[in-house]
Amino acid sequence: MTPTLQGRWETRFFLLTVLGTPLTVFFAWAYGDGRTPFALLGYVLVFGWGWDILYYGLQTGRWNRDWPPLFTLLTGLGEGLILWGVVYFFRKQGAAMPGVGAGLTFGRFAAHYLTVFMVTWAASHSLLPLLFPRWRFRGGQWSSGWE
Amino acid sequence: MTTKTFTLPATLPEPTRLCSRCNQAIQPEQSSCPWCGSLLPHLVQPSNLPDWFQAGEVSVQTIRQSQMPTSETTFLALGGGLGSFAWVDYLRICGVSADQIAVMGQEATPYDRFKRLCTYSQIFGDERIRSDSGSRPDNLWGWPGYAVQEIGELLGEQRWAEAGRIFWQILSEPTLVETYAPRAQMVFAALEREMGRIGWARMRRRGEICAVRQTDDGRYVVAAIPHRQNVPHFIIASYLHLALGYPGIHLTPETQAYRQEYRDLRLVVQAYEPHEYVYEQLAQRGGILLLRGRGIVASRILQRVDEIRQETGQTIRVIHLLRTPLTEDTVYGQARRPARYHWQRQPFNWPKAAFGGDLRVVLEEAAPEERQELFATWGGVTTSNRRDWLEIVARGGREGWYQLYFGTITEMRPNGRKRLIAQFGDYVSNEQYRFVADFMIDCTGLNSELVLHPILADLREHYELSQNLTGQLEVTANFELTGLRNSRGQAYMAGTIAFGNAFAPVDSFMGLQYAAQRSVDGLIRAGAPGLRYLNGLASLRQWWRWWQGAAP
Numbered sequence: 018m019t020p021t022l023q024g025r026w027e028t029r030f031f032l033l034t035v036l037g038t039p040l041t042v043f044f045a046w047a048y049g050d051g052r053t054p055f056a057l058l059g060y061v062l063v064f065g066w067g068w069d070i071l072y073y074g075l076q077t078g079r080w081n082r083d084w085p086p087l088f089t090l091l092t093g094l095g096e097g098l099i100l101w102g103v104v105y106f107f108r109k110q111g112a113a114m115p116g117v118g119a120g121l122t123f124g125r126f127a128a129h130y131l132t133v134f135m136v137t138w139a140a141s142h143s144l145l146p147l148l149f150p151r152w153r154f155r156g157g158q159w160s161s162g163w164e
Numbered sequence: 165m166t167t168k169t170f171t172l173p174a175t176l177p178e179p180t181r182l183c184s185r186c187n188q189a190i191q192p193e194q195s196s197c198p199w200c201g202s203l204l205p206h207l208v209q210p211s212n213l214p215d216w217f218q219a220g221e222v223s224v225q226t227i228r229q230s231q232m233p234t235s236e237t238t239f240l241a242l243g244g245g246l247g248s249f250a251w252v253d254y255l256r257i258c259g260v261s262a263d264q265i266a267v268m269g270q271e272a273t274p275y276d277r278f279k280r281l282c283t284y285s286q287i288f289g290d291e292r293i294r295s296d297s298g299s300r301p302d303n304l305w306g307w308p309g310y311a312v313q314e315i316g317e318l319l320g321e322q323r324w325a326e327a328g329r330i331f332w333q334i335l336s337e338p339t340l341v342e343t344y345a346p347r348a349q350m351v352f353a354a355l356e357r358e359m360g361r362i363g364w365a366r367m368r369r370r371g372e373i374c375a376v377r378q379t380d381d382g383r384y385v386v387a388a389i390p391h392r393q394n395v396p397h398f399i400i401a402s403y404l405h406l407a408l409g410y411p412g413i414h415l416t417p418e419t420q421a422y423r424q425e426y427r428d429l430r431l432v433v434q435a436y437e438p439h440e441y442v443y444e445q446l447a448q449r450g451g452i453l454l455l456r457g458r459g460i461v462a463s464r465i466l467q468r469v470d471e472i473r474q475e476t477g478q479t480i481r482v483i484h485l486l487r488t489p490l491t492e493d494t495v496y497g498q499a500r501r502p503a504r505y506h507w508q509r510q511p512f513n514w515p516k517a518a519f520g521g522d523l524r525v526v527l528e529e530a531a532p533e534e535r536q537e538l539f540a541t542w543g544g545v546t547t548s549n550r551r552d553w554l555e556i557v558a559r560g561g562r563e564g565w566y567q568l569y570f571g572t573i574t575e576m577r578p579n580g581r582k583r584l585i586a587q588f589g590d591y592v593s594n595e596q597y598r599f600v601a602d603f604m605i606d607c608t609g610l611n612s613e614l615v616l617h618p619i620l621a622d623l624r625e626h627y628e629l630s631q632n633l634t635g636q637l638e639v640t641a642n643f644e645l646t647g648l649r650n651s652r653g654q655a656y657m658a659g660t661i662a663f664g665n666a667f668a669p670v671d672s673f674m675g676l677q678y679a680a681q682r683s684v685d686g687l688i689r690a691g692a693p694g695l696r697y698l699n700g701l702a703s704l705r706q707w708w709r710w711w712q713g714a715a716p
Contacts, residue, residue, distance in 0.1 A: 019521030079339075080499040080510065082517030087336040146298075146307045147707045150698055153298070153306060154520040154678050162699070163642060163685045 024157025025069040032137035056116025201412040210375035210622040240401030244269015247407025247659035250676040262363040289349035299674035302358035310346035343511035382651030404655040411617040450478035457607030634664030642682040656683035
């Protein structure tokens with residue numbers, strides 16, 4: 018699938034809400050923290066919509082205007098590290114990122130983030146085209162069909 | 165499909181051995197006319213059909229009274245090739261039963277013509293074709309793609325390294341490695357499986373389509389001559405799909421003139437004609453091969469010649485003749501397609517985003533004139549970005565067995581000793597060069613001109629259908645031929661005959677699936693019977709049936 022900007026936004030929304038939410042429920046239960054994992058999931062979604070604008074801009078410089086799965090893997094890991102960097106930055110300032118508890122360790126963050134990311138990455142290359150047969154022709158848009 | 169049997173009057177002559185387009189003699193086993201290139205050399209021209217069939221609206225009562233064999237169906241696919249298959253597959257998965265669908269075409273299986281043209285152009289079963297992993301005509305979802313299937317098979321055989329290499333390929337193509345491409349045999353085997361699953365044999369009628377007409381009750385009637393018969397059969401249908409493919413192979417004027425003058429079909433061949441004897445002779449005796457064209461077929465033939473050189477040790481020289489040099493990169497926006505050694509390379513015949521990314525949207529929204537520019541920039545004659553092909557050109561040039569010239573052929577004639585004398589004018593100096601070669605292989609492709617297609621040319625004339633700027637018939641973004649709409653009846657097109665409209669890669673597996681999806685969605689909106697919109701869990705359920713090999 019060669020994503021468009023709208024397609025990126027819709028795909029990210031679907032994956033993080035439909036698959037990311039139940040996984041996050043599990044981590045909230047496992048960590049005994051009903052707030053932090055959901056706040057992080059929200060940040061990944063909202064920051065991600067911004068990242069998508071950058072990725073789409075980079076795509077337009079490529080002849081095929083595509084985005085190999087490896088790029089998604091690498092940028093996904095990058096997004097995670099930068100999000101942790103922001104959490105860390107707030108802590109250094111003696112503050113906390115809104116919704117993020119003080120007990121969040123890098124290990125817990127990484128376990129949650131990597132699980133959600135790898136499951137959604139795999140689903141975007143398998144489950145989504147099966148659920149939405151128009152998705153791959155519409156650059157990742159699933160919410161609407163052909164006019 | 166219900167068949168009404170009548171007494172069969174012998175209204176048409178026996179199948180002729182003259183090409184229906186150029187009227188010159190051809191051998192029955194030839195799949196294309198060697199004189200004009202027609203891929204439909206045995207067609208009964210529409211003008212040879214009964215007078216009452218020539219009306220704009222044919223009366224259904226007249227058809228019935230004609231006592232000619234007539235059948236009726238709801239959905240009728242014309243062509244019988246991969247375009248028809250993709251549409252019928254979609255219809256079946258969306259709920260239409262096999263007895264409401266008929267397919268009419270010349271070939272025994274939907275991939276016969278594709279396979280034959282692949283074989284002639286040296287792509288045998290084990291060779292990889294230029295197509296994406298997810299573009300699989302047997303699977304409308306595209307998952308799992310051919311690559312995942314191949315990885316699974318390799319893992320089953322414990323060939324870990326090869327499986328890992330393909331996984332890395334689909335992960336990082338086309339940036340870090342060359343693009344994955346499936347082997348031709350995988351495509352055919354997967355199609356066979358899907359043909360069995362959807363009941364293809366029950367829907368298929370083998371024969372030659374002669375003409376299409378509207379009926380006076382809001383449907384269509386198609387005249388076709390069933391295989392090995394000589395009486396036209398009429399099929400009436402509510403919904404029509406035309407995927408008729410290329411009408412001919414491209415024979416350059418020089419090739420046509422040479423053949424006409426010397427009546428020789430051996431020394432000068434088109435790559436899409438059978439010419440295995442060329443490689444057999446080169447393997448036995450070596451020789452000089454004159455090659456024309458800079459597309460994927462020329463690349464593959466060059467590779468085959470290099471394989472023969474290395475396997476047999478024969479001295480084989482390739483003189484590659486192109487009309488013009490190509491040194492400038494192609495630029496679109498901020499992106500660039502590089503030209504190397506006078507070849508343009510890209511993974512597929514269009515940039516990937518033209519198949520489903522933002523370039524698909526750009527083209528759909530573009531004005532007709534602007535589309536022409538986009539076609540010229542994104543497409544053109546290109547070859548795969550295979551490193552081994554680039555390496556052959558570079559090495560051949562270094563070793564001296566591959567020589568590139570630019571110019572136009574001014575004279576070709578046999579030398580009387582089963583060789584060919586070719587003279588060409590140099591592109592810059594116009595100085596004349598002369599070569600004695602053993603063969604010339606013309607790799608200038610297939611021909612899609614509308615006027616060469618008897619069925620489409622007749623339709624355009626009969627119903628005053630509009631053409632786009634490339635000369636093909638105009639269809640909407642969902643591939644409907646609106647000029648042929650007949651009350652509730654609708655006609656759609658797919659494949660190369662739908663080129664020049666809102667979607668560029670019509671002539672690709674993915675393009676056929678895209679066209680199938682858009683046209684079936686159009687039929688669903690129009691309320692065509694038996695169809696359900698495919699999405700969400702219903703789609704997942706249908707995929708599961710596909711996975712299990714169960715009927716839709």
